[in-house]
Amino acid sequence: MPTATKVNLLNYSQEALKDYFRTVGEKPFRATQVIKWLHQMGVTDVDQMSNLSKDLRAFLQEHTEIRPPEIAMEQQSADGTYKWLLRLDDGNAIETVFIPEDDRGTLCISSQVGCALDCTFCSTARQGFNRNLTVAEIIGQLWIAKRALQRDPKGPRAVTNVVMMGMGEPLLNFEPLVAALALMMDDHAYGLSRRRVTVSTSGVVPALDRLGDVIDVSLAVSLHAPNDALRDQLVPLNRKYPIERLLTECRRFLDKKETQRKHITWEYVMLDKVNDSDEHAQQLATLLRGIPSKINLIPFNPFPDTRYKRSSNNRIHRFRDILVNAGYTVITRKTRGEDIDAACGQLAGKVNDRSRREIHFARIEQRVNNNENKTDPDHRPTSSKRPNAGLRH
Ligand code: SAH
Numbered sequence: 001m002p003t004a005t006k007v008n009l010l011n012y013s014q015e016a017l018k019d020y021f022r023t024v025g026e027k028p029f030r031a032t033q034v035i036k037w038l039h040q041m042g043v044t045d046v047d048q049m050s051n052l053s054k055d056l057r058a059f060l061q062e063h064t065e066i067r068p069p070e071i072a073m074e075q076q077s078a079d080g081t082y083k084w085l086l087r088l089d090d091g092n093a094i095e096t097v098f099i100p101e102d103d104r105g106t107l108c109i110s111s112q113v114g115c116a117l118d119c120t121f122c123s124t125a126r127q128g129f130n131r132n133l134t135v136a137e138i139i140g141q142l143w144i145a146k147r148a149l150q151r152d153p154k155g156p157r158a159v160t161n162v163v164m165m166g167m168g169e170p171l172l173n174f175e176p177l178v179a180a181l182a183l184m185m186d187d188h189a190y191g192l193s194r195r196r197v198t199v200s201t202s203g204v205v206p207a208l209d210r211l212g213d214v215i216d217v218s219l220a221v222s223l224h225a226p227n228d229a230l231r232d233q234l235v236p237l238n239r240k241y242p243i244e245r246l247l248t249e250c251r252r253f254l255d256k257k258e259t260q261r262k263h264i265t266w267e268y269v270m271l272d273k274v275n276d277s278d279e280h281a282q283q284l285a286t287l288l289r290g291i292p293s294k295i296n297l298i299p300f301n302p303f304p305d306t307r308y309k310r311s312s313n314n315r316i317h318r319f320r321d322i323l324v325n326a327g328y329t330v331i332t333r334k335t336r337g338e339d340i341d342a343a344c345g346q347l348a349g350k351v352n353d354r355s356r357r358e359i360h361f362a363r364i365e366q367r368v369n370n371n372e373n374k375t376d377p378d379h380r381p382t383s384s385k386r387p388n389a390g391l392r393h
Contacts, residue, residue, distance in 0.1 A: 006065045009038055010136035010143065013179040014186050024063075030056060032188050038066065039139075039189035042147050068140035069094070074148065081337030084144065088113070088137060092130050092352055094167055096141040097342045098149065098159070105149070106161040109141045111177055112168025114351035117202055119222075119235050121269055123303040124167045128353025132173040138180035141166075142190060161196040163220070170199050171207035181215055194218065194260070200267065205241040205249045212253040220265040220296070221250060225275050226283035234275070243287070251291060263292035270311035270319065271300050281319045285326035295323055297332045301343040 012020060017031035030052065037049045046052070046060040069086035072093055076082050082098040097108040113130035115122070142159060149157040162184055164170040170177045177199070183189040184197050200220040201208060211217075223243075225231035231238040238246075250264050266288065270276050284295075297320060300310040311319070320330045335343050 013182040075340045077337040083342040104160040110166030111170040127351040129355040135179045165200040171204040203246040272309035276311040281322035
């Protein structure tokens with residue numbers, strides 16, 4: 001039985017586990033062995049760690065535990081995409097998605113319970129925010145996926161890439177994020193190369209600066225608009241860190257000499273008649289000039305009560321062509337897992353909202369009902385609850 005005093009071994013990067021072992025008088029190299037057992041072998045009991053001394057195993061039995069989140073539900077989409085709903089100790093739940101492709105398998109990992117940023121086109125934002133995930137809860141998603149994918153009926157699948165594009169803003173959960181990233185790239189744990197581990201951010205500028213100093217990963221930035229007026233509306237964080245500041249920081253990030261980063265991936269959600277005109281594409285091409293860039297166009301994934309629509313395929317092609325003609329590499333992201341609400345921006349989990357987002361929506365609803373809100377440009381749809389939010393089993 002877990003007890004409050006036991007430490008969860010999944011909360012430690014290799015460095016942190018070495019420190020822990022030092023403080024309890026154990027040899028630091030034992031940490032490397034334990035990390036291998038935990039993450040390469042996926043053991044759930046320290047007694048399976050056969051190359052450790054009996055004494056160390058007894059110590060670990062007494063003082064530690066191996067506790068990943070619990071799988072509350074596993075779903076598989078018609079296109080092979082997996083989605084797991086993971087229950088956390090405090091009753092919240094998060095979602096993790098695996099996207100299989102011919103030549104790779106990408107795991108989309110959550111970093112927070114809900115999200116505090118309130119991007120207007122994102123369903124996670126509707127859930128409000130509860131708390132940051134621990135290292136064990138972040139790396140636990142990879143730990144669980146790796147084990148689950150070994151029993152895929154069509155044969156074992158591997159996680160070859162990780163994207164921090166699930167629920168939450170990773171850079172607002174900095175220390176646990178970095179520890180989990182270190183495990184993903186640790187040869188004794190998951191051994192992924194820095195090119196295959198991507199942090200996606202809506203642009204938390206000071207944290208981006210710190211990230212560039214401490215770890216070498218690939219970076220995706222959720223831009224979504226080529227000017228401040230529009231981005232202020234779509235990504236409210238832009239009011240704090242406007243585009244020019246964000247771009248300056250991104251240039252610095254690429255220039256940091258201890259790293260080998262080659263480009264930034266810009267994410268751009270395609271919203272019908274909002275940010276998808278020829279002029280927007282031209283503005284974007286001018287804005288990013290001089291920055292080594294890849295542009296990732298994401299067809300908007302709808303969710304109940306959203307005011308947005310997905311741009312037509314023709315519009316997306318035209319937008320892409322303008323950028324390609326301006327010399328950019330552009331990828332239009334394929335929508336995967338839509339039938340199980342696993343596509344970008346559709347992740348919901350079960351968030352015990354502490355940001356009072358639901359109350360905020362309820363107030364707006366009341367105002368709308370009282371007929372006072374007709375001209376409010378910021379007005380949200382009246383019913384914000386996703387019918388499928390929460391534990392769906
Ligand atoms: N907070 C981080 C990571 C989470 S979202 C970030 O903002 O980058 C991962 C990506 O999905 C982001 O680019 C986000 O803007 C995009 N996204 C959110 N809602 C979406 C939706 N409904 N349709 C398509 N993409 C969406």
